[in-house]
Amino acid sequence: MDLVLDALDSPVEVYFDEWGIGHARATTVHDAFVAQGYLHARDRLWQMDAVRRQIAGRWSEWVGPQGLEADKLARRLDAAGASRRDFEAIGDEARDMLTAYADGVNAWIEHAATNDQLPHEYSLVGGAPERWQAWHCISAMRQRGYLMGSIWHKLWRAAALRHLPLDEVAKLRWDDGGNELLIVPQGERAERWTADLTQLGPAIDDLMALRDPSYTGGGSNNWCVSPQRTATGRPMVAGDPHRNFELPGMYAQQHIACDEFDLIGLTIPGCPGFPHFAHNENVAWGVTIAFMDLHDLFIEKTDGDTYLYKDEWLPMQRRTERIEIRGAKPVDIDVHTTYHGPLIVGDPQDGVALSVQSIQFAPTDYSLDCMLPMMRARTCEALFEATRGWGLVDHNLVAGDTSGTIGYRTRAIVPRRGPINGWLPVPGWSGDYEWDGVVPFEEMPHFVNPERGFLVTANNRVVDSDPEAGPYLSTDCHPPQRAERIQTRLGDLSQATIADMAAIHADAVSLHAPMFIDLAGRATPSTDQGRALVDLLAGWNGRMDADSTAATAYTDLRWEMARLLAERTGLAETTSSPYAAPPPGFAPVTEMWWTLATLLRDDDRSLLDGSTWEALASDALDAVGARGTPAPWGERHRVVFQHPLAGAFPDERSALNPAGQPIGGDNETVLASGAVAAGNSASMYGSVARYAFDVGSWDDSRWVVLAGTSGDPRSPHYVDQHETWARVEMLPMTYSWDTITGYPDRLTLSP
Numbered sequence: 001m002d003l004v005l006d007a008l009d010s011p012v013e014v015y016f017d018e019w020g021i022g023h024a025r026a027t028t029v030h031d032a033f034v035a036q037g038y039l040h041a042r043d044r045l046w047q048m049d050a051v052r053r054q055i056a057g058r059w060s061e062w063v064g065p066q067g068l069e070a071d072k073l074a075r076r077l078d079a080a081g082a083s084r085r086d087f088e089a090i091g092d093e094a095r096d097m098l099t100a101y102a103d104g105v106n107a108w109i110e111h112a113a114t115n116d117q118l119p120h121e122y123s124l125v126g127g128a129p130e131r132w133q134a135w136h137c138i139s140a141m142r143q144r145g146y147l148m149g150s151i152w153h154k155l156w157r158a159a160a161l162r163h164l165p166l167d168e169v170a171k172l173r174w175d176d177g178g179n180e181l182l183i184v185p186q187g188e189r190a191e192r193w194t195a196d197l198t199q200l201g202p203a204i205d206d207l208m209a210l211r212d213p214s215y216t217g218g219g220s221n222n223w224c225v226s227p228q229r230t231a232t233g234r235p236m237v238a239g240d241p242h243r244n245f246e247l248p249g250m251y252a253q254q255h256i257a258c259d260e261f262d263l264i265g266l267t268i269p270g271c272p273g274f275p276h277f278a279h280n281e282n283v284a285w286g287v288t289i290a291f292m293d294l295h296d297l298f299i300e301k302t303d304g305d306t307y308l309y310k311d312e313w314l315p316m317q318r319r320t321e322r323i324e325i326r327g328a329k330p331v332d333i334d335v336h337t338t339y340h341g342p343l344i345v346g347d348p349q350d351g352v353a354l355s356v357q358s359i360q361f362a363p364t365d366y367s368l369d370c371m372l373p374m375m376r377a378r379t380c381e382a383l384f385e386a387t388r389g390w391g392l393v394d395h396n397l398v399a400g401d402t403s404g405t406i407g408y409r410t411r412a413i414v415p416r417r418g419p420i421n422g423w424l425p426v427p428g429w430s431g432d433y434e435w436d437g438v439v440p441f442e443e444m445p446h447f448v449n450p451e452r453g454f455l456v457t458a459n460n461r462v463v464d465s466d467p468e469a470g471p472y473l474s475t476d477c478h479p480p481q482r483a484e485r486i487q488t489r490l491g492d493l494s495q496a497t498i499a500d501m502a503a504i505h506a507d508a509v510s511l512h513a514p515m516f517i518d519l520a521g522r523a524t525p526s527t528d529q530g531r532a533l534v535d536l537l538a539g540w541n542g543r544m545d546a547d548s549t550a551a552t553a554y555t556d557l558r559w560e561m562a563r564l565l566a567e568r569t570g571l572a573e574t575t576s577s578p579y580a581a582p583p584p585g586f587a588p589v590t591e592m593w594w595t596l597a598t599l600l601r602d603d604d605r606s607l608l609d610g611s612t613w614e615a616l617a618s619d620a621l622d623a624v625g626a627r628g629t630p631a632p633w634g635e636r637h638r639v640v641f642q643h644p645l646a647g648a649f650p651d652e653r654s655a656l657n658p659a660g661q662p663i664g665g666d667n668e669t670v671l672a673s674g675a676v677a678a679g680n681s682a683s684m685y686g687s688v689a690r691y692a693f694d695v696g697s698w699d700d701s702r703w704v705v706l707a708g709t710s711g712d713p714r715s716p717h718y719v720d721q722h723e724t725w726a727r728v729e730m731l732p733m734t735y736s737w738d739t740i741t742g743y744p745d746r747l748t749l750s751p
Contacts, residue, residue, distance in 0.1 A: 002750055003750070005038065005103075005104070005107045005750070006107070007034045007103035007104060008750065009027075009030060010028065011749065012035040012748070013746065013749075014035065014039065014747040016747070017740075017745075019253075019720060019731060020708070020717035022255065024257065025737065026256075026258040027258060027259055029258055029260050031258065033100035033256075034103050034749075035256065036104060036254065036256050036267070036272055036273075037100070037101035037103065037105040037107075037108075038104035038105065039254065040269045041109060044248055044710075045108065045112065046120075046121040046122065046248075046712075047248040047711045048132070048140060050644060051139070051143045051269075052136045052139050054074065054143055055146065056074065056079070058071065059071050059074075060324065060325040061324050061326055062125040062648070063326060064327045064648060065325055068323065068331060069583045072323070072333055076343070076344055077341075078361070079146070079361060082365070083136070086135075087138055090366055090369050091369050094369045094371065095134065097368070097372060098134040098137045098138070098272065098368065105132035106132050109131065120655075120712055137270060138365075139270075140269070141268065141275070141367065141392055144268060145393030145394075149295065150292075151356065154422075154423065154425060155580070155586065156579070156588075156591055158207050158425055159586075160574060161204060161424075162570075163573070164569065166197045166204070170195065171599065171604070171607075172591065174478065174479055174598075175479040175481075175512075175595070175601075177479055177480040177481060178601055179192075180460070180461045180465075180480060181461070181483050182463060182464060183455075183457050183483075184446075184447060185447075186452065187452065190469075191466075195419060197420075199420055200427070203427040206301070206427075207299060209351070210346050210353075210578045219458065219478050219482070219672060220240060220241045220458070221239050221242075221288065221456075221457075221483075222239030222396065223457070223486055223504075224236065224406035224407075225454045225496050226406050229495075229496055231495040231496065232497075232697060235400030235401070235404060237284040237400045237692075237695060238693065239277070239288065239690075239691060240690040241287075241688055242674075243685060245640060245641055245660070245683070245686070245688065246643070246644065247642065247657065247711075247718075248269075248707070249706050251276075252269050252709055253265075253266060255740075261280055261375045262280055264279065264733060264735050265277045265691075269711070273372070274374075274375060275371065278375075280375065280377070281402075281698075282378040282401055282402045283377055283378060283380060283383055283399055283401040283402070284399060284400055285374075285383055285397060285398065286397075286398055286691065287411070288396045288457045289393070289395065290394040290395055290459075290474075291459055291461075291474050292414045292462075294358055294359040294412070294413075294414065294415070295359070296357045296426065296433070297355070297425035297426070298341075298354065298356075298425060298428030299354060299428055300343065300354065301351065302349075302350070302352065303348075307429075309338070316337060316338055316343075318334060321333050336348050338428065340357040341356050342355060345578050345581060354425055359391055359413050359415060360392060363438075367389065367391055369389055370386055370388070370389055378401070379403060379405065380406065380407040380448060383399050384399070384409040384446060387409065389413075389441075390413070391412065391413035393412075394410070396410060397410070402695060402696045405448055405449055406455060407446070407448035407455075408447055408457070409445070410473075413438050413439075414471075415436075415437075416438055416439050417436060419467050420433070421433055421472075439473070454487075454491075456486045456487050456490065458478065458483035460478055460479070460482075461474070462474065479594070479668060481668045482668065482670050482672070485509055485511060485669070486507075489507060498700055505687070505728055506670075506671055508670075509542060509670075511668070512597050514542055515601060516554055516557060517554070519600065520534050520621065521534060521537075525621040525625065529626060533553050533621050537553055537554060537557075540553075543664075544633060544664050544665050544666045545634075546632065546662050547633070549631065549633070550630075551633035551664075552631060552637075552681070555666060556681075557621060557624055558596065559593060560620035561616055561620045562589050562590075562592040562593040562596050564619060564620060564623075565607060565608075566591075566592045571588045571591075571592065574588050587676065590676055593667075594667075600613055633681075636682075637663055637681050637682065637683050638662050638663070638682060639663055639682075640657070641657040641658065660683070660722070661722060663726055665686065673686035689703065690703065690704050690725070691703040698733075701732075701733040703731060704725050704729065704730040705721050705725065706721070706722065707721060708721050708722070
């Protein structure tokens, strides 16, 4: 098949494998990005359009009132304006890349509109896609890490202040494993550092002053193995990004080549290049979220349209935004902005409000300047150097190259300020908690060729959090259990293979289960059903396998304990707090699920109101037992796909969200497939893709995505990889053009 694209300088050949994955070979860099934009739009146009609407605060135009609160937040943050600003600031090469990509997207939009090939979703929401502008690529990239991380932990603890004393609020953090496993130095541990929250003094009173409103309404794993520990004598790079199980999936598999580069990997529809997971001829890389603290919340003393800053009342910037809503009247909102940033919680007329200052919006961002240098890199060190200036999302970047080097770098821009900012909103009026520039690139953690021959990251703490250990980088992070388990598995391998990497992906051992099994053994449930659960757990091996009923019992016990703890402390009531208002907010029971393990390990009874852990477990076992005999874990833990239009168009739900497969694992296992609410064990998030790069023998590499390469529910490639994914298997990642050019399904794009 031949198609004409006016934006091209010379022909581009595209070959499709049996999974619909495109392999495009161009001559020039310009044409490579035109082709990438065209192919992204061909497979994922509606998803790209949805992303740019969400980040611009225009989602309500499609889904009605249910999108209004998210649109309000996006308008206040002015993410679209920040993306336009960044486009004007980046270098010529990056702007040319984004412009070429946009030309390719628009070529597909024109072709699809002319030939009645627009995605199915447009028949639901009406209308047609607007033309793609080059700056939209930055919006699409910004949306994928939008307010991820620290802001929600700070809001959660702020909401808890009404229910707990300060010293107990400081305990509301995710589990530390007893002693935190660090990424740098690899394998070392550190005691968790806890701030003295009384330092915030009278500011706590201001946090309490915000009234409760009257409502009417990832993680990831990655690792590298050195040549001396592999069967082939070559490095290996493997991992799996964790996100919500959205459809279309976050990543699209793609292969793009030209005279300057030849890359294959997981791409982000709406943005050119390979920012997260890919390899060229010489180097492979992957990322996990680093949980750097990129967002600060400031308590602002307000008086109408003015705010107090360093003993002076200053005027806020103010503008009005109109939000169009499908099926309803437009809504106008006033946006107020202080020196720190926009107000996101509270009404300035009430005297107290919260503003947010974020690396993702406040300073000009140059992340897209990094893309082409990364793609051209030939060594780990060159790749790491190319990331200087990357700030949109924070990452643990790992890599391996054909010289045999493996390495790590924290790819992020982190504001320089004190660690107290990481715990709660801080006073905005004093000037004592301001940013002092950013942590220099040279001071961000990095290393190559660790002595033990492998490296691991799994959203665990990057460096010691003690303020004496170096610049403050983060307060909250994921528990260390996944990193510990991967470290153990790699430590047992001296002749590692790609099959071994796949086996690590499938590891379903729960390192926390033994602690809850032991607690259940000490409990004294009052019902026969509760005692039967104790017996079931006593004989369990702690593996979250799909056929295990004990895994279900453990899950239900832990969630019920978290629910009881949230209820008895009053923390369940934080859902009505103003701090829970910015979407998506937080779920108190889920937060307690993550905190529970540390409290139990330390036998910390401060939240039990005079009771004991054994008594809480007894009540939980009786409650769980009353629900009947546990079903096998996989039966309860099926994947639930989440198409963003399914809620707004319930008649289309089954087409947009086909049935998912049963899966093992849970929130904490390497095989990540997590639940998010008590009483609902369905798998809502986890590994949305898996990859294993055999560095230098590229055709031996493997990959898979959660669903498929197409974003169109009518396509045979919408979810055709899901069964392979659910078996925790992978597909060949063919890189050799000698093989690819033999594929019968091909397309020629001509100027």
